[in-house]
Amino acid sequence: MMAGRVIAAHGRHYQVELDDGQLRQCYTRGKKTGICVGDYVDIEPQGQDEGRIERVHERRNLLYRSDEMRAKQFAANVDQLLIVVAVEPLFSEDLTGRALAGAFSADITPVIILNKCDLAESLPRARALLSDMNALGVRIIETSTLQPQALRDSLLPLLANKTSLLLGQSGMGKSSILNILVPEARADTQEHSIALGTGKHTTTSSRLYHLPGADGDLIDSPGFQAFGLKHLGQTEVEQGFPEFAHTARIADSIIARTGTNPVVGCWQPKNRG
Ligand SMILES: Nc1nc2c(ncn2[C@@H]2O[C@H](COP(=O)(O)OP(=O)(O)O)[C@@H](O)[C@H]2O)c(=O)[nH]1
Ligand SMILES: [Mg+2]
Structure with missing residues (x-):
């Protein structure tokens, strides 16, 4: 087994750069998909310059x-x-x-x-x-x-x-x-x-x-014309929009003064560092 990182993905073909700098064209066993650029993987070398991805390391994000x-x-x-x-x-x-x-x-x-x-x-x-x-x-x-x-x-x-x-x-x-x-x-x-x-x-x-x-x-990455956020809750989506940050700041200051949250259900104030 050799460890490396996926540096390109085309359908179910992946280019993996091994820790020693070697590049290999890799594929997965069976129908396993969902591997993407940036993934750290272990591969089983096949021939001179190919390989089979055996394991995807746990992702940081x-x-x-x-x-x-x-x-x-x-x-x-x-x-x-x-x-x-x-x-x-x-x-x-x-x-x-x-x-x-x-x-x-x-x-x-x-x-x-x-x-x-x-x-x-x-x-x-x-x-x-x-x-x-x-x-x-x-x-x-x-x-x-x-x-x-x-x-x-x-x-x-x-x-x-x-x-x-x-x-x-x-x-x-x-x-x-x-x-x-x-x-x-x-x-x-x-x-x-x-x-x-x-x-x-x-x-x-x-x-x-x-x-x-x-x-x-x-x-x-390819350009994008859409950025669906089906996987996020409303609160998480709102964190990307300043108009909600404004609401959140007001809410935070009211909480700091009174200890109560004026916008329950709309915004969960959070320490944003
Ligand atoms: N005036 C100006 N034009 C730029 C600048 N950066 C890119 N362009 C032009 O904008 C167009 C799109 O650039 P491109 O790099 O293909 O954009 P991409 O679609 O985001 O990859 C091209 O005609 C570039 O020459 C810039 O800083 N100033
Ligand atoms: Mg471009």
Whole structure:
């Protein structure tokens, strides 16, 4: 048996990086599914470069979304969720709130990256939309891929010694950011696809990359247009939305003064650190 980590998943084929750096194409025994990028596994080597996944180690966490029909896993064993939003096209507040709620409930630290900050005219509007997120204690980092060195300087220290997951709606600049942080990724951006006339630029599956010159991993994920939270209770969902945080702060202060909870059944105040 050899231990490793799943760095890519395509259907039921998994690319596993073994502890010694060796890469193997792996599959599972029988119909076992549900393994995802970031999972630590034990494999039984098969031939030169294949293997069979025999065991999935217990996960520290798992980020996923779910709707009426099914659950979709983003990644496992993640320290940090980087939610990429852009000045233009303007991001969805609802999706951002849902991603935040998903991260909080999975015990993953969210960070918002506001990209395309070179678009000065629309920047104030995007900043105003995000200012409420401060109420949730979420760190916001402003970037522009037109200034790659500044982008590296502000993001790389944050990524050291951690596994971070890049998530965002398509068009926000995820692939462009990934290419600056991990040049060997050579992720297709919208620009490439327009130049090539292929119209095909979307990342279709998640993949884990090592940051060059630093200990830290970055997982790229397909863009998302939905973030169902069927698996969470209302209280957990509300934790991603500043308007509820406002209610919670008022509730917390009333509790501190009077010892009674004014919003029983609506919000369970919680120590959010
Ligand atoms: N002005 C500006 N455009 C950007 C920036 N980052 C990405 N873009 C452009 O936005 C489009 C979408 O970028 P892409 O990386 O493909 O986004 P993704 O769909 O989130 O992976 C492309 O045309 C990029 O060139 C930025 O910081 N500033
Ligand atoms: Mg992309």
